[in-house]
Amino acid sequence: MDNMETSRRDFLKGTMWMGATAALAGCVSSAARICRPGAMTSFAVPPIKKVRVGVVGLGMRGPGAVHRLSSIPGVEVAALCDLYKTRVDRMQEVVKKNGGAPARSYFVYDGEKGTGADESKAWQAMCDSELDLVYIATPWKLHTPIALYAMEHGKHAAIEVPAAMTLEECWACVETSERTGRHCMQLENCCYGDVEMLTLNLVRHGKLGELVHGEGAYIHDLRELNYLDPAKGGYQGYWRLRWNNEHFGNPYPTHGLLPIMQAMDINRGDRFDYLTCVSSNQIGMDAYARVKFGEDSWEAKLHPRCGDMSTTLIRTVKGRTIMVQHDVTSARPYSRINLLSGTQGCLNDYPFRIALADKPGDGAHQWFDAAQTEKIYKEYRHPLWKVAGALAQKMGGHGGMDFLMDLRLCYCLQNGLPLDMDVYDLAASCSLCELSERSALNRGASQDVPDFTRGGWKTAKPLGIVTVDLEKLGIRDVTRDESQLNV
Ligand SMILES: NC(=O)c1ccc[n+]([C@@H]2O[C@H](COP(=O)([O-])OP(=O)(O)OC[C@H]3O[C@@H](n4cnc5c(N)ncnc54)[C@H](O)[C@@H]3O)[C@@H](O)[C@H]2O)c1
Secondary structure, eight states: OOHHHHHHHHHHHTTGGGOOOOOOOTTOSSTTOOOOTTTTTTOOOOOOSSEEEEEEOOSSSHHHHHHHHTTSTTEEEEEEEEEEHHHHHHHHHHHHHTTOOOOEEEEEESSSOOOSSOTTHHHHHHHHSSOSEEEEOSOHHHHHHHHHHHHHTTOEEEEOSSSOSSHHHHHHHHHHHHHHTOOEEEOOGGGGSHHHHHHHHHHHTTTTOSEEEEEEEEEOOOHHHHHSOGGGTSSGGGHHHHHHHHOOSOSOOHHHHHHHHHHTTBTTTBOEEEEEEEEOOOOHHHHHHHHHHOTTSHHHHHOOOSOSOEEEEEEETTSOEEEEEEESSSSOOOBOOOEEEETTEEEETTTTEEEEOSSTTOOOOSOOOHHHHHHHHHHHOOHHHHHHHHHHHHHOSGGGHHHHHHHHHHHHHHTTOOOSSOHHHHHHHHHHHHHHHHHHTTTTOOEEOOOTTTTGGGTOOOOOOOOOOTTTTTOOOTTTOOTTSOO
């Protein structure tokens, strides 16, 4: 066994405290049964008529999820968990407003602050209770531990991004999901963006020809939020600043990357081979802190480690390339780039532009004008957006994509369908957190990306053009009447 394999085994031994596995549906009948490696790609469990969800982490992100989930017919937000009782109580009001029964409450501190208690007790108790799905919107370091515990206790896990921060955590998610036969899905909402889904539909229609290259990013000036006092609405315990203070490379790679992975059939016909990453120095955080808080402030003296601009280049085994950038500390407009190019065309976002060749062999030298772009948009808008886009925009969450993600997740569970994103997508995308850091700390040295499917990528089927049947969900005409949702 190589070092990586040894540490993976050691890590997994360390998770044995997680206790006995509940009786499970799907591919396992006992904790001892192990699914075939790669089997989670098209994995489905029997239909769950009423999906009982427990949401953990009710800070900035979690409350939107509680609102969305408690609005979907056939979904019950059955449990709520946070460190602080005040946050749980606030979400009880949301559940009530959306017509739900009171959820079970789990919290650590009876108020809005506190320290010193065992902070794993509340989420463990929630995962032990009667639920189908545990929905995790906590700080990054808790994502995998809660997901593993949830799966070990018979629950499916849906985890905010990035779902895993280290290779060990990526492997633990894969192996636990396979062994327990529980879904382990990363909540990558950007796969449900209007542009990203349009792109996927264009690719599936062959409009870009053979894909060659993609570029994605998370470029979002978070300096103010990073330093914002948790007591005044900042990240709980400054968790993001702490991570940036300790790490290098790209800690948040999935927003721009996963939609490209879907379009390129990564883990389903192709896979990541190796990557290299180069990062700039950290300049922006210090400059910001000096101006905002003064030279003598703790903020100005912190000098976080994570470089401002990190650029990763991935090569796939089929010889395609993907660039992934991360910059949350520079003064520049938001962008996920969303560039995809192939033998017959190219598209790019922020602002959205497209150029297609008339026929194979022709060039595509000019971006389409507004009328041509509109025509493409109307013709190739993804069916999920055509069916549920109006509803999603009313429900909100990054322009509606958050709602479409939750809707598809619950719809698939209710109808016994495979989820759109599986644990291998989770692991491959999250492996960049550690691999980019290793590479960037070593002058961009090439890093092999593990094959988390262990060969399954060769036969796994690509993600199709999937949608929802609103009638099955009990929603008849959403464009005129949203009262059929639980809102
Ligand atoms: N997909 C997206 O577009 C998107 C957007 C924003 C945030 N996120 C992700 O959502 C997650 C949460 O981010 P946020 O901005 O809401 O952070 P936050 O700090 O505002 O919220 C985290 C919450 O988790 C709670 N928590 C911490 N430890 C806990 C424990 N032991 N038990 C129970 N609850 C605990 C905190 O009290 C807090 O309420 C992060 O992973 C982030 O990356 C994703």
